[in-house]
Amino acid sequence: MVRELLEAHAEAKRNFYLDHLRPTEVEGGRFCEAAFRILELVTKGAFTPLNKPLTNSDKIISDLANLDASKFNDSIRLHIPRSLRLVYDIRNKRDAAHLADGIDPNLQDAGLVVGILDWVLAEFIRLYHSVSADEASEIVSGIVKRVAPVVQNFDGFLKVLNPDLGASDHCLVLLYQRGDQGATFEEIRGWVRPAMRANLQRTLNSLVEKKDYAHLAGGRDYRITRLGEQYVEAERLIVPSQLF
Secondary structure (H helix, E strand, O other): OOOHHOOOOOOOHHHOOOHHHHHHHHHHHHHHHHHHHHHHHHHHOOOOOOOOOOOOOHHHHHHOOOOOOOOOOHHHHHHHHHHHHHHHHHHHOOOOOOOOOOOOOHHHHHHHHHHHHHHHHHHHHHHHHOOHHHHHHHHHHHHHOOOOEHHHHEOEEEEEOOOOHHHHHHHHHHHHHHHHHEHHHHHHHOOOOHOOOOHHHHHHHHHHHOOOEEEEOOOOOEEHHHHHHHHHOOOOOOOOOHHH
C-alpha cells in the first residue's frame, strides 16, 4: 500500500511539473485511495482490498473522526481524512475525472492538490518514522526534486533540458536538482554549457552574494537556499522548454 501511495505521489508531481493538470488531479485521487486504505490499516488492522473500490469515503472519514482521541493522533482521526476529502472533491467536482460543471483543470486547483499530497505524505512520515515535522517535510522535498523532469542524469552528468536558460538560471536548476547534496565549482563547471564557463565564478557569486539564491557551504559546496527553491518553482524552471 505504501508503494501505491508513493507511486501516485510521484506521478502527480511529475504531471504537475509538466503542466499536465488533469492527470495531476486524477493521480491525486489515486493517492487518496491508497491513503484511506493506510488509515484503515493503522486503525482497524485491515483495509479494503485493492480490487474493490472505496465506495463510501464519507463513512471512512466519519468512522475515523469517532475514534478514541486518547488512542489515535488527531492527524489520523481528523486532519488527514479531511484533507483527502478536499482532493477527492477537486477531482470529482471540478471536471478533472468527470464531465462536471465545465471548469477546466487549472494551475490553482492542481497546485492545491499537490500541496495537500505533500502534506499528507509528510504527516505519515512524521507519525510512523519518529521524525519532526520539519524533517518529514525535507524528506518529501527530496522526493519531489528527484522527479523534476528538466534535468536528466547521464551516469552522473546532469544535463539541463532547456537551452533557453541563461547561465544564472541554468546553475540554479542544477543546484535545485542536487538539493542538500550541493555541488562543487568543478562539478557545476562540468555540467554547464561551454559558453557559460568563462564567467561561471561571477555567476555563482551573484547567486550567493546578491540574490541569496545559493549558499557556499564550507567554502566548497554550493547549495540552493529556500529563496532559490521558491524562485525556481515560481518561474517554472524545472519544466523542459518544449513544454511551455
